Amino acid sequence: MPDSKQLQRIVNRSHVLQTLRVSSGISRIEISRQLGLDRSTITNLVNPLLEMSIVKVLSEGSSPSKGGRRPVLLGINENFGSILGIDLQNSSFSAVLTNLNGEILKEWRGDMKFMGLVETILRIYSLLENDINEMPVPLIGIGVGIPAIVDTEQGFVRKATSLHIRELDFNREAEGKFPVPVIIDNDANCCAWGQLERNKERRLDNFLNIIWKLHRLEGEEAPEEIEIGMGIVLGGEVYYGSGSAAGELPEDLLSRDAANIYRQSGTGWEIDEKALGIYLDKLFNFLIPIFNVFDPGEIFFGGHFTRFRSHVEKHMSGTSFKVNFPRTDELDTAYGAASMFVEKLFQTPVLKGDREGAEIREYDLFSRFEQER
Amino acid sequence: MPDSKQLQRIVNRSHVLQTLRVSSGISRIEISRQLGLDRSTITNLVNPLLEMSIVKVLSEGSSPSKGGRRPVLLGINENFGSILGIDLQNSSFSAVLTNLNGEILKEWRGDMKFMGLVETILRIYSLLENDINEMPVPLIGIGVGIPAIVDTEQGFVRKATSLHIRELDFNREAEGKFPVPVIIDNDANCCAWGQLERNKERRLDNFLNIIWKLHRLEGEEAPEEIEIGMGIVLGGEVYYGSGSAAGELPEDLLSRDAANIYRQSGTGWEIDEKALGIYLDKLFNFLIPIFNVFDPGEIFFGGHFTRFRSHVEKHMSGTSFKVNFPRTDELDTAYGAASMFVEKLFQTPVLKGDREGAEIREYDLFSRFEQER
DNA sequence: CACGTTTGTTTATTAAATCAACAATGTAAA
DNA sequence: TTTACATTGTTGATTTAATAAACAAACGTG
Numbered sequence: 001m002p003d004s005k006q007l008q009r010i011v012n013r014s015h016v017l018q019t020l021r022v023s024s025g026i027s028r029i030e031i032s033r034q035l036g037l038d039r040s041t042i043t044n045l046v047n048p049l050l051e052m053s054i055v056k057v058l059s060e061g062s063s064p065s066k067g068g069r070r071p072v073l074l075g076i077n078e079n080f081g082s083i084l085g086i087d088l089q090n091s092s093f094s095a096v097l098t099n100l101n102g103e104i105l106k107e108w109r110g111d112m113k114f115m116g117l118v119e120t121i122l123r124i125y126s127l128l129e130n131d132i133n134e135m136p137v138p139l140i141g142i143g144v145g146i147p148a149i150v151d152t153e154q155g156f157v158r159k160a161t162s163l164h165i166r167e168l169d170f171n172r173e174a175e176g177k178f179p180v181p182v183i184i185d186n187d188a189n190c191c192a193w194g195q196l197e198r199n200k201e202r203r204l205d206n207f208l209n210i211i212w213k214l215h216r217l218e219g220e221e222a223p224e225e226i227e228i229g230m231g232i233v234l235g236g237e238v239y240y241g242s243g244s245a246a247g248e249l250p251e252d253l254l255s256r257d258a259a260n261i262y263r264q265s266g267t268g269w270e271i272d273e274k275a276l277g278i279y280l281d282k283l284f285n286f287l288i289p290i291f292n293v294f295d296p297g298e299i300f301f302g303g304h305f306t307r308f309r310s311h312v313e314k315h316m317s318g319t320s321f322k323v324n325f326p327r328t329d330e331l332d333t334a335y336g337a338a339s340m341f342v343e344k345l346f347q348t349p350v351l352k353g354d355r356e357g358a359e360i361r362e363y364d365l366f367s368r369f370e371q372e373r
Numbered sequence: 374m375p376d377s378k379q380l381q382r383i384v385n386r387s388h389v390l391q392t393l394r395v396s397s398g399i400s401r402i403e404i405s406r407q408l409g410l411d412r413s414t415i416t417n418l419v420n421p422l423l424e425m426s427i428v429k430v431l432s433e434g435s436s437p438s439k440g441g442r443r444p445v446l447l448g449i450n451e452n453f454g455s456i457l458g459i460d461l462q463n464s465s466f467s468a469v470l471t472n473l474n475g476e477i478l479k480e481w482r483g484d485m486k487f488m489g490l491v492e493t494i495l496r497i498y499s500l501l502e503n504d505i506n507e508m509p510v511p512l513i514g515i516g517v518g519i520p521a522i523v524d525t526e527q528g529f530v531r532k533a534t535s536l537h538i539r540e541l542d543f544n545r546e547a548e549g550k551f552p553v554p555v556i557i558d559n560d561a562n563c564c565a566w567g568q569l570e571r572n573k574e575r576r577l578d579n580f581l582n583i584i585w586k587l588h589r590l591e592g593e594e595a596p597e598e599i600e601i602g603m604g605i606v607l608g609g610e611v612y613y614g615s616g617s618a619a620g621e622l623p624e625d626l627l628s629r630d631a632a633n634i635y636r637q638s639g640t641g642w643e644i645d646e647k648a649l650g651i652y653l654d655k656l657f658n659f660l661i662p663i664f665n666v667f668d669p670g671e672i673f674f675g676g677h678f679t680r681f682r683s684h685v686e687k688h689m690s691g692t693s694f695k696v697n698f699p700r701t702d703e704l705d706t707a708y709g710a711a712s713m714f715v716e717k718l719f720q721t722p723v724l725k726g727d728r729e730g731a732e733i734r735e736y737d738l739f740s741r742f743e744q745e746r
Numbered sequence: 747c748a749c750g751t752t753t754g755t756t757t758a759t760t761a762a763a764t765c766a767a768c769a770a771t772g773t774a775a776a
Numbered sequence: 777t778t779t780a781c782a783t784t785g786t787t788g789a790t791t792t793a794a795t796a797a798a799c800a801a802a803c804g805t806g
Binding site for chain 1: 605663665668
Binding site for chain 4: 376378379381382385410411413414417436437438439440441442443
């Protein structure tokens, strides 16, 4: 629908928003310099965003060294809207509410028997609805992470062993049932989205985000199930591969095979160092070649990897990769699911299809709220 | 230098050229439909290209089913210019001259002692110069493939064991010494570029291109040296990784380790099936996990892999990947090097840097030849 | 042969950028 | 204090490149 002229404006506006997001506290003139656009163009783009309160004035900056008018420092209004991120597992969930700056406003954890994807998410949402509505920030989107192979673009779940799903058209089934748009993705990819969000100022290019996650098995108490997941970010965007299965590890490196690492003791879980060593040998034997072929700029080890930091560092010592152990917790996937939504909000819209029906991506902030507020 | 308005025109012009390249024999109106631009816009973009003879009229198409004026079918003028592609090895080279449609106009093979990168390429060029100049198509660029880790964007050779190079600023050393622009890249990446060119109508998204190449060792007669190279294409573009080393395989899978596969017999080279089997087991043990993690839409096995086709098919039979054995010959790398240049000619120009000095990519066809012809 | 259809061009119009001038606001030296 | 100068940000005129609309050209069909 939007013609090429309007599209240019939309794209430029999006560039402005991205710049504001990445370099919060920047002046209009500095934006114009970074984007190579005229000063007046930025003024014209920014002012409507200010009126809509998507952008806000932070403060007056100090005047430049040689004198001159003080720059007016701008930034994204992080309270323009909130995002609900849900980490959906077989029999439990966790969830976070974040603002547009990726700051956590609220968090939840709970048990929830899985009863179909849409149904379960609806239940969780109605469980949290009151909490969300009493916040001063209105909800504008939901992101969901599940242990599955997901075509996020199409909203299509290909395969989810632990949830017993195959070829589910989520978008169609969820149509009209939620008050805000819902996006789903693989949980490991969500964590990669979260890493993109947390490091947005660094404008990371290529990195791998590997997580070590524990799941309680359905019914059983112990041992827990290990999930090793890899999220791949290339050129600043999550890479899905041609079948949405990029980053999936072989079965024998996941699940029960390594379950005897965790031994139940009197107080709780205890780690069998020998079993751990054997498992990590096998794992890194697999991973290191992958690292070499991808040649990422950085590798993040999240989740329970932080508990085995020294082991990981030993295995990585032969390589020249930059290794990173981000602070992580049980909410990583939920946080990442929310981050995914935020990242998509600020992505520069492109004509999708390229071929037929030129349709704009549906998450563009300005277009969505142009009339409403 | 070019402002945002001119940039839009350049980008749209580039889209038109890409469309013409991918779907040769297309009418203006059909282009306008595919790109979502107005008919008159396409007319205005195409006509200058016709005058410059970058684009040519193919023929009158048949009139549409319900009557109406016959569409004027357009296509890239493949003879607007020619590209020299060079495959540079330690003590020999091969080269091809292609037109803009990736058709081979001429080819050469020869021995050439390596004497520094720029010097050697210059020698090869002067060797072929007369042949090239007597062609009716003017040379507009040179692409070079070398067995090395290369930062193509910067024109910087990081490491080339067999050529004894380390940290060489090619662009600086070559400055002003060639009559046309020269681009260098890793040889495996070149082959991937070649595959992109050969399959341009298919608009491939993600694929891996794996080659099995033989090199004569310096001085020695036998055994030859094996080079296994992987070119990675993601989102329709060659992926280089953060250190330009993406796709590099571990040392022990290359070189001499598998040399005893080739045995010299009375008539020539003979293959030791047992040694081959052991080697391929090891190789595919390495490759299959890589395939799974990349989740490509297709995998090409080129070079000598075609001789071991049944072996490869056996190893790949457990997977669900689409396997492809393209017709290949000794000129693949050279052809790919030329293809790389052509592909870059037709890439949509983007502001590089994004941050500072907004500079346009230097290969844009129209801009380069606007005044000249 | 009249009529509808499709391609492609021409001219007027429009959207969104730039350009240039200027107001506002600051530092620093005279 | 005053003057000069530097920098940010806005306003109005101008330019550019797209679209829109009308039309010419070419073709098939009843």
